[in-house]
Amino acid sequence: MEVPRHWRLKKQRYALVGEVCPHCDSKIFPPRDVCPYCGGEAKTQFAFSGRGQVYSFTKMTSAPTGFEQAAPYTMALVQLEEGPVVTAQLTDIGDQSIEIGMPVEMVTRKLRTDEAERGMIVYGYKFRPVMG
Amino acid sequence: MRDVVIAGIGQTPVGEQWELSLRNSSALAIQAARKDAGGLKPESMYVGNLLAPVASHQANLGALLTDNTNLEGIEAYSVEAGEASSAAAFRMAYLAVASGWVDVAMAVGVEKYTDRAGQDQDDPIYQILDYDYEYVQGLTPLSQAGLLFQRYLHENPSAQRDAFGAFPLIAHENAVHNPNAMFRKALRPEMYMKAGMVSEPLNMFDVAPYADGAAAILLTTPDIAKDLPHSLVRVIGSDTAIDTLAVHDRPDPLAFRAAGISLEQACHQAGILPSDVDFFELHDAFSIYAVLSLEAAGFAPRGEGWKLALGNTLTRHGDLPISTMGGLKARGFPLGATGAYQIVEAVLQLRGQAGENQIPNARLGLVQSLGGPASTAVTHVLEKMA
Amino acid sequence: METNPALNSILLKSKLPVGIIGYGVYIPRYRLPAVEVARIWKDGDTSGLPIKEKAVPGLDEDTISISIEASRNALKRALIDPTDLRAVWVGSESHPYAVKPSSTIVAEAIGCSPHVQAGDWEFACKAGTEAMVAAMGLVGSGMARYALAIGADTAQGRPGDALEYTAAAGGAAYILGPGEESLAVINATFSYVTDTPDFWRRPKQSYPEHGQRFTGDPAYFKHITEAGSHMMKEMGTQPSDYQYAIFHQPNTKFPQRVAAQLGFSKEQIKTGLLCPVIGNTYAGAAVVGLTAVLDEAKPGDRILMVSFGSGAGSDAMDITVTDKILERQGNATKTTDYIARRTEIDYATYSRLRGKLALT
Numbered sequence: 003m004e005v006p007r008h009w010r011l012k013k014q015r016y017a018l019v020g021e022v023c024p025h026c027d028s029k030i031f032p033p034r035d036v037c038p039y040c041g042g043e044a045k046t047q048f049a050f051s052g053r054g055q056v057y058s059f060t061k062m063t064s065a066p067t068g069f070e071q072a073a074p075y076t077m078a079l080v081q082l083e084e085g086p087v088v089t090a091q092l093t094d095i096g097d098q099s100i101e102i103g104m105p106v107e108m109v110t111r112k113l114r115t116d117e118a119e120r121g122m123i124v125y126g127y128k129f130r131p132v133m134g
Numbered sequence: 135m136r137d138v139v140i141a142g143i144g145q146t147p148v149g150e151q152w153e154l155s156l157r158n159s160s161a162l163a164i165q166a167a168r169k170d171a172g173g174l175k176p177e178s179m180y181v182g183n184l185l186a187p188v189a190s191h192q193a194n195l196g197a198l199l200t201d202n203t204n205l206e207g208i209e210a211y212s213v214e215a216g217e218a219s220s221a222a223a224f225r226m227a228y229l230a231v232a233s234g235w236v237d238v239a240m241a242v243g244v245e246k247y248t249d250r251a252g253q254d255q256d257d258p259i260y261q262i263l264d265y266d267y268e269y270v271q272g273l274t275p276l277s278q279a280g281l282l283f284q285r286y287l288h289e290n291p292s293a294q295r296d297a298f299g300a301f302p303l304i305a306h307e308n309a310v311h312n313p314n315a316m317f318r319k320a321l322r323p324e325m326y327m328k329a330g331m332v333s334e335p336l337n338m339f340d341v342a343p344y345a346d347g348a349a350a351i352l353l354t355t356p357d358i359a360k361d362l363p364h365s366l367v368r369v370i371g372s373d374t375a376i377d378t379l380a381v382h383d384r385p386d387p388l389a390f391r392a393a394g395i396s397l398e399q400a401c402h403q404a405g406i407l408p409s410d411v412d413f414f415e416l417h418d419a420f421s422i423y424a425v426l427s428l429e430a431a432g433f434a435p436r437g438e439g440w441k442l443a444l445g446n447t448l449t450r451h452g453d454l455p456i457s458t459m460g461g462l463k464a465r466g467f468p469l470g471a472t473g474a475y476q477i478v479e480a481v482l483q484l485r486g487q488a489g490e491n492q493i494p495n496a497r498l499g500l501v502q503s504l505g506g507p508a509s510t511a512v513t514h515v516l517e518k519m520a
Numbered sequence: 521m522e523t524n525p526a527l528n529s530i531l532l533k534s535k536l537p538v539g540i541i542g543y544g545v546y547i548p549r550y551r552l553p554a555v556e557v558a559r560i561w562k563d564g565d566t567s568g569l570p571i572k573e574k575a576v577p578g579l580d581e582d583t584i585s586i587s588i589e590a591s592r593n594a595l596k597r598a599l600i601d602p603t604d605l606r607a608v609w610v611g612s613e614s615h616p617y618a619v620k621p622s623s624t625i626v627a628e629a630i631g632c633s634p635h636v637q638a639g640d641w642e643f644a645c646k647a648g649t650e651a652m653v654a655a656m657g658l659v660g661s662g663m664a665r666y667a668l669a670i671g672a673d674t675a676q677g678r679p680g681d682a683l684e685y686t687a688a689a690g691g692a693a694y695i696l697g698p699g700e701e702s703l704a705v706i707n708a709t710f711s712y713v714t715d716t717p718d719f720w721r722r723p724k725q726s727y728p729e730h731g732q733r734f735t736g737d738p739a740y741f742k743h744i745t746e747a748g749s750h751m752m753k754e755m756g757t758q759p760s761d762y763q764y765a766i767f768h769q770p771n772t773k774f775p776q777r778v779a780a781q782l783g784f785s786k787e788q789i790k791t792g793l794l795c796p797v798i799g800n801t802y803a804g805a806a807v808v809g810l811t812a813v814l815d816e817a818k819p820g821d822r823i824l825m826v827s828f829g830s831g832a833g834s835d836a837m838d839i840t841v842t843d844k845i846l847e848r849q850g851n852a853t854k855t856t857d858y859i860a861r862r863t864e865i866d867y868a869t870y871s872r873l874r875g876k877l878a879l880t
Contacts, residue, residue: 007266008270011266011507032266032267032380032383038383044268055453057285058281058282058284058288059281059284059388060277060280060281060283060284060333060334060335060409061331061333061334062272062274062276062280062334063331063332064276064332065274066253066256066257066260066269066272066274067253067254067271069258069272070253070513072272075272077271077272077273077277077280077281078281079281079285079381079382079387086382087387088267088382088383088385089267089268089271089281089380089382090271090382091272102217102284102288104319104374113270113271113272114270114272124270126270126271128271133140
């Protein structure tokens with residue numbers, strides 16, 4: 003169990019809360035201690051819209067520990083409309099085919115469970131094909 | 135800075151070394167390298183390793199390895215840079231001798247992968263990912279490569295999917311005559327084309343197999359090594375560069391920037407152009423990484439690295455042989471020990487000791503090891519001394 | 521001192537007018553047709569199936585994820601800053617943790633913590649309306665301006681049991697606030713509760729037990745008709761005063777029959793009767809029916825909703841839609857859109873999604 007490390011990231015994970023650099027106005031996700039664009043300290047919270055598009059994707063047939071029950075699943079790089087790219091699973095794909103450039107939206111889902119039925123449930127962002 | 139030469143090399147067969155522990159396999163490599171160097175004793179040792187603290191519950195390999203090989207009292211510790219760990223360890227040994235701090239230094243790469251099974255086995259490898267933002271989402275190094283491959287095919291619609299098969303084909307062909315290789319069987323193109331997907335579009339043969347292994351290199355000055363009975367190989371370029379840990383943080387994920395920068399700097403130090411080299415030991419952990427490395431090195435324009443695979447350019451008989459002893463794909467991919475194997479193999483080529491795989495008149499070798507998707511890149515230029 | 525006239529009534533009426541300022545729904549994508557359950561357990565006998573199909577949650581979904589999405593949809597319609605919420609109350613009988621609130625996770629995810637009340641409610645299938653009544657109290661007393669009440673479930677049914685045809689997943693979220701800001705004003709609520717053990721689940725049990733036919737007349741029908749008729753009597757209304765009626769819906773027949781008993785037509789219950797196509801979403805059932813009604817309601821429409829929770833009780837609510845409904849309906853995904861987003865699965869996939877395959 004690694005409760006504190008999941009706990010301290012809850013805002014980012016549940017709601018894509020990143021940062022906006024107070025010096026150069028860059029939108030940053032995942033949050034960083036130092037702005038990757040201007041080198042200034044970046045600490046101002048910024049909630050991303052959750053809308054984006056698929057930058058790349060791959061279907062995984064074997065999964066790491068904690069994700070076995072979800073396999074096969076689709077990993078993606080998602081480019082958020084504010085700019086940053088995030089690594090996340092695609093979910094609720096159903097019978098839709100995935101393509102690069104496909105519009106997706108963020109949802110908060112179960113990412114994994116530590117120690118099967120006993121452990122903490124880790125929730126976080128995934129993306130699904132935009133509805134409607 | 136003074137000249138540094140490679141006085142001794144040692145390696146163990148890559149694969150499932152059921153009988154050998156971290157102690158045993160590293161000792162075989164260390165003893166072989168020392169013997170090859172006429173018994174020279176290192177004053178410092180840098181151990182390249184990725185898994186041991188988790189997979190073997192063993193830290194402080196510097197103490198473990200020196201203690202076990204009667205080298206007590208010397209400077210020794212681990213260097214960790216993901217799968218490029220032992221390439222980084224080699225660079226530390228090079229710097230230790232070049233700086234004059236010691237006269238004889240050793241780099242050891244050792245990895246024990248097969249003591250675990252099932253899901254536990256690969257867990258320690260996932261440390262190379264950004265745990266909080268990649269692994270926790272369910273990513274693995276394999277799927278990370280799948281993401282890059284998919285993007286590559288998207289950005290380069292003319293890229294022929296089957297052309298990527300040349301990388302495992304060349305690797306397997308070259309491993310046939312390498313007694314230390316894991317897979318010593320040639321691969322047929324139809325086998326590649328029929329292989330099952332493991333992380334689409336990556337198929338089973340696009341992926342190098344993780345394995346156990348240990349290799350060691352003893353470095354010293356030309357003067358100390360001058361009486362050795364084999365040719366000397368000089369380290370004329372050494373550089374390492376870093377890119378973002380997570381792929382998603384890169385402005386252009388298909389540009390292996392660290393690979394390009396470290397290679398350029400190493401060649402600059404060596405006073406050569408990449409095109410001057412006689413062979414290139416690159417990091418073919420996945421076929422796509424070989425292509426991205428070739429492009430980063432400037433051997434092919436952006437988006438055209440796959441074309442190099444179409445002819446025989448990259449084979450042992452071509453202009454730019456790669457993976458000459460099997461590469462990661464067929465010699466095997468002993469994770470943090472890989473870089474040490476690549477150096478040892480380059481030395482065999484430059485000494486003229488590569489047997490059936492010998493590149494004729496090999497004089498200049500380029501060796502590049504990557505940690506993750508070129509989050510770390512370590513590049514060396516080796517030259518056969520006249 | 522001014523007294524609330526409602527204190528002399530069996531109705532629960534707040535001192536200050538209270539209404540719904542935002543609502544949102546979530547229904548998972550996967551559908552298990554009832555014929556699939558019949559194929560496995562009844563040798564394919566499809567006579568008397570209780571519904572057409574039910575909504576099944578994906579592997580990464582649970583009451584918390586359902587609540588989060590429904591709440592985000594509610595916020596899109598409420599047009600308030602989440603930090604103005606003073607309560608997040610989640611009603612469910614499938615909270616992912618036995619101990620550890622769902623509500624704190626939902627609150628964190630929608631960005632309204634930490635200056636907020638949070639708690640989980642449990643009253644079988646009426647936990648959602650229970651949370652709504654509590655939110656009415658908080659807002660109607662003037663203690664808080666806005667409160668969020670959620671009813672959501674990923675219901676369990678033992679393989680082969682009658683419940684397996686219907687036990688479904690989904691939920692709805694309601695932000696309650698001052699009457700003048702509301703898109704629908706809650707005129708009054710009324711609760712009818714007795715100790716009636718028609719259905720229960722003991723600790724550490726995976727599936728509920730039920731009294732079969734005992735769940736009907738003495739439980740479902742008794743409580744809903746009592747709550748509904750008391751409500752109309754006290755409010756001085758008749759079924760014809762309501763454009764819409766929504767009743768708890770464990771299957772297709774029960775709400776139809778109870779509607780007839782109370783004097784409502786099929787037309788009045790049609791919009792809010794979703795059980796045939798999404799199944800019984802338990803704590804979500806009545807409140808998801810209400811989102812479907814609000815999606816198409818017009819200003820001035822009057823709605824009667826009566827929930828039912830085993831054990832047993834019913835909450836009735838008398839609701840009047842305001843002009844504000846029109847500008848808010850389109851702000852978030854509608855109930856019919858979620859129902860239309862449909863991927864049919866077979867029993868094998870269902871078994872996997874619902875964790876019925878023992879991996880250890």
